Amino acid sequence: MHITLRQLEVFSEVLKNGSTTQASQVLALSQSAVSAALADLEGQLGVQVFDRAGKRLVINEHGRLLYPRVVALLEQAQEIEQLFREDNGAIRLSASSTIGNYLLPGMIARYRRDFPSLPLELNVGNSQDVIAAVADFRVDIGLIEGPCHRPELVSEPWQEDELVVFAAPGADIFSRPISLQSLAAAPWILREQGSGTREIVDYLLLSHLPRFTLAMELGNSEAIKNAVRHGMGISCLSRRAIAEQLELGTLVEVAIPLPALKRTLYRIHHRQKHISNALRRFLSYCTEETD
Template sequence: MIDKSNQQSFQRLRLNLRQLEVFVATARGGSTRAAADRIARSQSAASTSLADLEAALGVELFDRIGRRLLLNESGRALLPKAQALIDQAADVQALFTDEYAAPLRVAASFTIGEYLLPSLVAQWTQLHPKSQIQLRIGNTSEVVAAVAGLDVDVGFIEGAQTHSDLVTRPWLADEMVIVAAPTHPLAGRLATAGQLADATWVLREHGSGTRQIADEWLLKHLGQVRVGFELGSTEAIKRVVAASDGLGCLSRHAVTQSVADGHLVELQTRLPKATRKLAIVLHREKRLGHATRDFLAHCSGVKQ
């Protein structure tokens, strides 16, 4: 249903951008002939547009001195606002002169947003320099909420989602690993289930996809998990683990560099591997734009 007050506002709007364009060009050039040359229109069309604008506003915008048109008080008041409107209209039009210029809004859970997407986004922007990607990072439940609320165009998650308005697509494979400080008593040894059950753990917060899979895997095989710290950042977990006797359970994607640098070690255990599929999450009713579809194809086609 159309709001009648808004409808009346639209009906009262009697000026248009083309008239403002002629006005600004005339103000810069000093005549409708100069304005016509600036905006590639005929002088008669420019004169008509300027006359229509003055009639719509009910004031004259120029003092006519011979063949010269000089801005009067009303014209000087209008000029900055008219220029701003034209600039904004040009920005809007520019969004669609390049099919990748419109901002692409992406949400990602921490592991994906911090360790997987940055290189993919960098490669994408190298291929499409005008592209703008707005990346929001949160835990899986926050990403799901953003996609469901249409606050973002696409989400990348590492946990299961059950929201009725969303659909998921399998994306990349991931594996959970147990890490410790290089000085930890279990480093370099084959850790038993009993030793792991007695250890202190540093885990992600509830609502995190990493925490969900860690709980399922560890509780199934250890029977108990003694949680010493719950942290909302993978980087914080790695720092605490590296400086303490706590164990971490994180994505292999998140710890590969830290293990290679010697800040952490991966513990060897007899536990079966814990693998999962990272996923792309989309709103069921949202029509994907061309840039979104191509970005998803780019993310799916680049090997990690």
């Protein structure tokens, strides 16, 4: 069976107008096209839905049974058209932990104030998790803490970020002048391999040390901050991740004898991914602008 929405629309208009002539004017079709669509519908159903009384069409018991279902289907079709006309598609987003935990909440809050009912799904993991999700089309857009070199993905600079070395107040690292040697001797608490932060720390910072002592690897920034706060070592995270603790004085920045540790955050999507208007609209909220 291949009933079309056009056939159902013709049936509904013929019923409401009582003739194929009037229905053809409403639908902007020829009378012969309306009659053909109605005949096709009856042929597929195997029953007549109108009784023919001269030139008049009078709905019969079959038509009365069909009509409420037709109305429901046409209303659902109109809802679908309206849904995409207003660009109300569901958005699936994946972000690495620093971005997902410290940058996106405020951005999503601004978006939610304007579009409180639109569906939005956010998954947070490390950068390799995000890249895999984008490559597999499990999410529409990924936000990561370093470049991505997979050929099937498009990687675009998104925002700038600064990493800072930090320790607990009164930590041993502050007992003598900060040097590359003292940094190398300190116990380091770092993000796990696969993290965008770890990759950048390895490249921008640890590669300058004659050696370094890895005390612990942890899978999220909150665990690292707590470990450092309890004097278990020093670390390096995004300034955004420790801004509150620096302000409160529960963590202290370590001024290192190296250039500022700057990095670029990236937005990635699959080359074959269609960037819808709904997605572009959401991305317009993904800035650090405040109200």
